[in-house]
Amino acid sequence: MNLLQQVVNGVIIGHAYALVAVGWTMLLGAARLVNFGHGQMYMVGAFVAWWFMRLTGLPYPVAVVAAVLVGALIGAVMQRLLMRLTLSRDLVSLMIVTLGFGQMLEGAAGLTFGARPQTLTSPFQSMTLHFGAIWFTVQDVILVVATLVVFLALRLLLNATKFGVAVRMVAEDPVLTRLAGIDIARVYMGIFAFEGAAVAFAATLVAPRTPILTSMGFDQVVTTFVVVVLGGIGSVGGSYVAGLSLGLFTALFGALVSPAYTTAAVFALLIAVMALRPGQLAASANFAR
Amino acid sequence: MSARLEIENLRVAYGASQAVAVDRLVVEPGTLAAVVGANGAGKSTLVNAIANWSRAAPRVEGAVRMDGEDIAGRAAHEIVKRGLQLVPEGRGVFMGLTVEENLREGAPSDAGPGRRSYSIDDVYELFPRLRERRSTAGGSLSGGERQMLAVGRALRMAPKSLLLDEPSIGLAPRFVALLLRTIRSLVDDGLTVLLVEQNVRAAMEVTDVVHLLERGRLIASGPVDEMRDDPRIVEAYLGGGHG
Numbered sequence A: 001m002n003l004l005q006q007v008v009n010g011v012i013i014g015h016a017y018a019l020v021a022v023g024w025t026m027l028l029g030a031a032r033l034v035n036f037g038h039g040q041m042y043m044v045g046a047f048v049a050w051w052f053m054r055l056t057g058l059p060y061p062v063a064v065v066a067a068v069l070v071g072a073l074i075g076a077v078m079q080r081l082l083m084r085l086t087l088s089r090d091l092v093s094l095m096i097v098t099l100g101f102g103q104m105l106e107g108a109a110g111l112t113f114g115a116r117p118q119t120l121t122s123p124f125q126s127m128t129l130h131f132g133a134i135w136f137t138v139q140d141v142i143l144v145v146a147t148l149v150v151f152l153a154l155r156l157l158l159n160a161t162k163f164g165v166a167v168r169m170v171a172e173d174p175v176l177t178r179l180a181g182i183d184i185a186r187v188y189m190g191i192f193a194f195e196g197a198a199v200a201f202a203a204t205l206v207a208p209r210t211p212i213l214t215s216m217g218f219d220q221v222v223t224t225f226v227v228v229v230l231g232g233i234g235s236v237g238g239s240y241v242a243g244l245s246l247g248l249f250t251a252l253f254g255a256l257v258s259p260a261y262t263t264a265a266v267f268a269l270l271i272a273v274m275a276l277r278p279g280q281l282a283a284s285a286n287f288a289r
Numbered sequence B: 001m002s003a004r005l006e007i008e009n010l011r012v013a014y015g016a017s018q019a020v021a022v023d024r025l026v027v028e029p030g031t032l033a034a035v036v037g038a039n040g041a042g043k044s045t046l047v048n049a050i051a052n053w054s055r056a057a058p059r060v061e062g063a064v065r066m067d068g069e070d071i072a073g074r075a076a077h078e079i080v081k082r083g084l085q086l087v088p089e090g091r092g093v094f095m096g097l098t099v100e101e102n103l104r105e106g107a108p109s110d111a112g113p114g115r116r117s118y119s120i121d122d123v124y125e126l127f128p129r130l131r132e133r134r135s136t137a138g139g140s141l142s143g144g145e146r147q148m149l150a151v152g153r154a155l156r157m158a159p160k161s162l163l164l165d166e167p168s169i170g171l172a173p174r175f176v177a178l179l180l181r182t183i184r185s186l187v188d189d190g191l192t193v194l195l196v197e198q199n200v201r202a203a204m205e206v207t208d209v210v211h212l213l214e215r216g217r218l219i220a221s222g223p224v225d226e227m228r229d230d231p232r233i234v235e236a237y238l239g240g241g242h243g
């Protein structure tokens, strides 16, 4: 175990955390909404890709596209179901309903995909690259590059496109946005579809690292929550930095202190941040950074 | 080119308390009508209800016709698309967006017959100050600049009728005159405008018709030259002097 390898691992895991969280960042920043079904949507993304490959025999990249489309669809359906709660921004009800939605997804996935662990096979997972004492896989490289691309694209979308400006208008003042002739229900639909597509995309890139289980959603929702809170709720750039920092923290804590207490340490960190910077819990108006 | 706005039997209530009961209010095409009245008279409630827009979701009944088409009950963004535009009281701009981003959303150039579309440059022509401030965030503008931007945003939607709720509030007299003169020039170009104004004296300079609202009801209406001498207006708004 060398330290440099741990840093490399931390960077990779950090990008995974950031990519998994990007959809929720958008949801929270633009729509001031939460989705505690996020983790189960991650799980469904991974299983849809796995199932798709098994059923069709088509290669992994095609399965990624299929999972992203299904993810976007789940997000859009969720928005339709939650329309009234979204428009009134009733956060407590939303929390409970999205938790329930996640449980439904988990139940349905259990029935459809079975309870046994499976492996989402990516051909890039077995391609390793060695540089002196450190190594990583081509899958890791794809994950890091894809995360950077998604974050940069999101910033560009928010700052330079008509839809992005509409999203920022909704973020600041949804009621006033109506007077710009914008159907805000459709903007919310786009935001939810992005959340669903992004978490599914993340799942297909991250899941090949470990076996997948239909019960794995909960861990994902927890880490995502930590990333989003650490990043200063709803800030795009903040989430990226928070994901990366959390990845480095877990990798180094696991190597230098104890892997058994990593999760506890992450929660301690979360509580410390929430106690020290309570102002951050109010979503920032300029989340497009 | 311009639209006739017709309101009939409009009733607006917040919960059990009725805030507006207007039997009939017509704004002729290409004219400017001012609604004046005390604080709490129901001016904002009235114009918001016409646009079916509100932060408080009051109950609204009645007919709102633009060129004969009943638009009451349609979603606020649909009404905007049909050419009826509200500039709401207070904050009508996005603080986190730059001036140019605020002006980005607009009606398509082929919005429909009889609608004059305004490009971002057209808005800058009208309010040159906004061009200088194009990269400034809405939240960093002065009150006057903000109101210009709010009007500019409204024009970008290529309205046939414009409802303005106290556009001059908090502005220096110089800005009030500038803004109201600009609005008048838009009316002379064919826009139909319903203007809520608490600066009655300034409104009288530009308007064609005055409506006096009291406790949600129109208690007097008429051409500006008659209303100037109406004792109820003179006493309450023109400082008891003569018109």
Ligand SMILES: Nc1ncnc2c1ncn2[C@@H]1O[C@H](COP(=O)(O)OP(=O)(O)OP(=O)(O)O)[C@@H](O)[C@H]1O
Residues within 6 Å of the ligand: B014, B019, B037, B038, B039, B040, B041, B042, B043, B044, B045, B046, B056, B089, B198
């Ligand atoms: N959200 C609301 N909930 C309950 N009552 C309201 C609400 N908004 C306004 N009202 C009431 O409706 C009446 C009309 O208010 P409105 O804001 O339309 O008056 P206004 O003429 O625009 O006043 P101002 O000159 O102060 O802007 C008032 O009695 C007010 O208390």
Ligand SMILES: [Mg+2]
Residues within 6 Å of the ligand: B043, B044, B045, B089
């Ligand atoms: Mg008012």
